[in-house]
Amino acid sequence: MSIRRSLALAGSVALASSIVLGGAQGALAVGSASPSATAAAKADKAAHKILDLSVKGVPNEFFAGGEAREFTFTIDNATAHDFAFVPLLKFKDNKGKLRADDFKAEYQLPKTTAWIPTVPPPGVDGSGDDAGLTALASLTPEGELTDDSVLFVGKGTSVTIKVRVSFTKDAPLGKAAVVPVVVSAELDDTTHEANGDGVWSCDQIKGAGFTIKAPKPVPSPSASTTKPSTSPSPSATVSTSPSATTSPSTSASPSATATQTSTPTTPATTPATTPATTPATSPSASTSAPAPSTSATDGTQTPVDFPVKAPTVTPPKITDEAVTKAKAKADAAAKDLATTGGGSDSTPIAIAGGAVLAAGIGTLVVLRRRKTAQDS
Structure with a gap:
């Protein structure tokens, strides 16, 4: 085979490879799903109307008066619409005695490092079934939720929040649970305004049970x-006893002294x-609180074995201004993610495709120049 034909073949192979790699991104997106499977997935998504809530890594034990322990709270949007929401947690014990004053909860939003204390939501008076309800939010001086308390979760995405909780020394001991709660509002696909007022959503099934225990005594x-x-040392008392100082035979006789020191002295030891x-x-x-015990970091959490109802108070209002701010923050975060690369699997493929395409074009240019030189 001549050199010219070899170069031509190499250039054609390189160009064909670039075309294949360039289309790989679309192939990955389409996959091998059949039309019926795709239609079924779309139908399931359209039928799903609420956010999925879960807590993970909740320790199986907390200690009254002990240190704070962490877990995560995830809000997953598997619906066909965007949502605005306010996250809350509901703590309850099986005797109905647990109150907001019995624990301290703090949260950390994604891509932040500050721990923010939770607050009692508007309308909760610290008694009844909602006594342990706490909002991962902030309040205005008038006691209403701030606009910054409202978060945005787009369709097909999720938000995970870190939480840490400790219980006071006077917290009721025994079985308790934490259940994820949100006030959520579905957003219009065009205007991105809330479709009506926010509604409560509470998922006991994906909550977690735990036990509040008294700390064990530790020696000081x-x-x-x-x-x-x-x-005073007992041995010192024996050595200064009257018999040792007043008896002439004891003080004068070395043998007596040796006998006294060699005899077993049980009272002295x-x-x-x-x-x-x-x-x-x-x-x-x-x-003090003992060393941390087994945590549910492996996903094996204790189930909630007593009923926990959705909140009964009027849900906090989600305003259009709050939704606009929440979406703007989410869009800015998505833009930053895209600017920094975002970890997309298509990026390496695009780079490889571009490199091979450049190699193919270069090979064809060299071949053309050689042919021109030979013809002349």
């Missing part, structure tokens, strides 16, 4: 090291160890 380090040093062990069982020993 200072008690075990200082108390024995301040107590038993009391000496008593002060070291007493603080471990002493009621005055300090208490």
Whole structure:
């Protein structure tokens, strides 16, 4: 085969490869799904009308007076429309005694580092079934939700919020649960205004149960090291006993002294160890939360085994101004993601396709010039 024909063949192969790679992005998007499967997926999405809520990584145990522990709250939009929403969490124990004053909850929005305290939503008075309801939001001086409290989730996307919670030393002990809640409003596809007022959505099935426990007693380090040093040693008491100082035979006779020190002295050893062990069982020993126990980071959360109802108070209003701000923030975040690359799988394919296309064109240019040179 001549060199000219080899170059021509190489150029054709390179150009064909570039065309194949250039179309790979579309092939990945289309996939191998059959028309019927695609239609079924669209039908399911159209029938889905509410946001899917879940909490993950909720520890199986909390300790009254203990440290805060983290989990996540995810709002997933598998519907065919965009939504505006306000996230909330509902804490409840199986005896109905848990109140907002019994815990401290904070949240962290995506791509932020600040922990923000939750607030009681408007209309909740701290009693009844909604006593443990708390909003991942902020309030105006008048006690209403701020516009910044409203978040946006586009169709086919999700929002995940970090949460950390601790319980006070006076929190009721026993079984409890946390259930994800939102006030949500479906948005018009054209105007992106809320279609009516916000409504409650509460998913007990995807909540998580846990147990609030009392902290275990832990011995105080200072008690075990200082108390024995301040107590008189039993051995010292024996050595200064009247029999040792007043008896002439004991002080004068070396053999008597040797006999006294070599005989077993049970009273001298038993009391000496008593002060070291007493603080471990002493009621005055300090208490603190034990080391963190098993957390549900592997997805095996404790189910909620008692009923938790959706809130009964009037849902906070989601205004058009709040929706506009929420969508603008989401659009800005999406734009930043696109500018920084966004992690799209199509980017490497596009780069590879462009490189091969350039190689193919270059090969054809070289071939054409060689042919021109030979003809002349």
